[in-house]
Amino acid sequence: MNLQGALIEFFVRAGQIAVAACQPIRWLTLAMVVLTMGIVLLRYAFGSGSVFVQESIMYMHGILFMLAIPMGIADNSHVRVDIIYSNLSKKKRAVIDLLGHCIFLLPVAGFIFFISVGYVENSWRITEGSSEVGGIPGVFLLKTLLPVTAALIFLQGLASIAAQTALLLNVDTSEHQKS
Secondary structure: OOHHHHHHHHHHHHHHHHHHHHHHHHHHHHHHHHHHHHHHHHHHHHOOOOHHHHHHHHHHHHHHHHHHHHHHHHHOOOOOOHHHHOOOOHHHHHHHHHHHHHHHHHHHHHHHHHHHHHHHHHHHHOOOOOOOOOOOOOHHHHHOHHHHHHHHHHHHHHHHHHHHHHHHOOOOOHHHOOO
16 A cells, blocks of 8 residues: 555544544433433422533533534535535535635634633633532533544544545545444
8 A cells, every 4th residue: 555545544544533432422412301301300390400410411512512523524414505516526526625624624623722722721720610509510621622622623624635535536445434
């Protein structure tokens, strides 16, 4: 295998690892529904509640959506204007995706990463917790999702660029794209 093929394979595999790491978060949706039902039951049937449980739903919501972003890029299910795109050939779509990822996705992911590091560092320094009495004392952990998500978006962008490049260069990556 030549260097070009090895690089493409490396980034395709890295993207698969990033998606595999994010797959379990799908279960947070079920957990959020169950906990929300529990909160409603506690509040209206028993007249009590829990700030900790309410905040845990917000944490799960944040985790779910932040880690779903790289998965959306991997599944190619992110928002775009499909009026023209859907009627193009695979190679033309690959060129558009390649340019979009290089010009927009990677720079934005890099910007989010670098701009959020200081913000997260300050939060960790003071081990920022909830402003509510009885809330979750881990706001700093939730804020850590900002650079983590940006890094995963960047990694998934590289994987997508590798896949689009392989398509344009007629490099076979089908054996590596099986999930």
